[in-house]
Every structure is written in structure tokens, then in C-alpha cells.
Amino acid sequence: MPYAAPRICQCGRVVATGMRCGCQAQRDRERKARHDQNRPSARQRGYDSKWQKEAKAFLATHSRCVMCGAPSRVVDHATPHKGNRKLFWSRSNWQPLCTFCHSSRKQSMEKRR
Template sequence: MPERPKSLPRPWKPKARENDKMQHRPRSHDLYHTARWTRESREFRKKYPLCVKCQQEGIITPAEVVDHIIPFPLCDFWDKTNWQSLCRKHNIEKGNKDKRLLHERGINENHRENPA
């Protein structure tokens, strides 16, 4: 059977660059990578399709992620009363705030307490 020819370089197409920022970012907790989280967060966004923070500001923006109001290591992961729909901008802002809070409490990114 004949072999498929190798693709030729395309000088008009820029080469893909690695995103250095994301290369060193710690992986999120394994629960965020389950089929259950994917399914339930999608259903939650269907029920609450707008970013709650944008709504408080009088802006209508579609939600892109489901966020834990109280950061996950400090609460039950599956408690839907602790979930909120956010746009990407507000999720990043809240995530940075939560990371500072967890760092102050001595909880690392693997959601375990740091040894004293």
C-alpha cells in the first residue's frame, strides 16, 4: 500500500509557540477533570447562563465557567449552593483572590495544608 506523503512546511503559516505562562502553571485538582464535573458544570451554566458579577455591575455577559464561591479546599466540592456562574474575566480575578486567601491559610495548590 502506498505511503502518505509527508506534509511540506508552510512558510505563510506561523509556527505554533508554546505558551510559557501555562507551562509552569500547576494542574488544577483532579475533580475538575472528571466527566461528572464537566456534565454538572455545563448543566449549571445552562440554568444560570449569565455572569453574576457582571449582573451586579449592570452588564449582561455570558458565563463561561462555574466557580466555587467559597474556595474548594475550604468547602464541599459538589455543593451546588456554593457555585456561581462567571465570565472568564471575573473568574480570573476571583481565582487570584482565592489563591492569596489559600496561601495565607497555608493551603497549597494541591489542596492540602502546608506542613508547619
């Protein structure tokens, strides 16, 4: 089976197919750091001790991920609340997810919207 040829990065380095150049990874780290500087902390976004208590109770009654059926570990907002406190606390907007589905599948779905 033939392999694709390596490519030349913008910095001039030869990069194997399917790999990322170090300069690209560095740019991504810098971009994410700039974004995180402007982002409120989890506590400021509402994920405080009250949330932890409610999420734990929710997961006690909803033990399976709605996407894959694995044991759920995360309470996710089906519709992103974007600071809307009423939507944030609406249990009808909560869904149990496993860590994998929350960190990969759900994030990919939200990026496509």
C-alpha cells in the same frame, strides 16, 4: 505630564517604567513551573467528565455572570473547596462567572485572602 525615570533591575539592566525585565519574567516562569510540578492534574482534583456534565447543566440555568452580567462560561466555587469533596459538589457553593471575571477578578480576590 512628566514621566517617571527608568529603573535599574537587580541584574543591572535599565528597565523602562511600568515594564518588567527579562530576568524577572524568567524567574516567574521557573517559579510557576516548580509549583505546577507539585500540583495534581485537573482530573485528580475532581474536574472529570462528571464535573463537565454537571457544570454544563448548571450553566444552562445560570446564564449570566454574577459579577458583571456577561454571558457565563465558567462554574466557580464561591468558597474554595481545597479538596473537600462535599464542598466541591455543593451546588449552593457554585456561581456562574464569565471567563474574564473568573481569570482576573476572582483570582485577585482569592490572592488577597
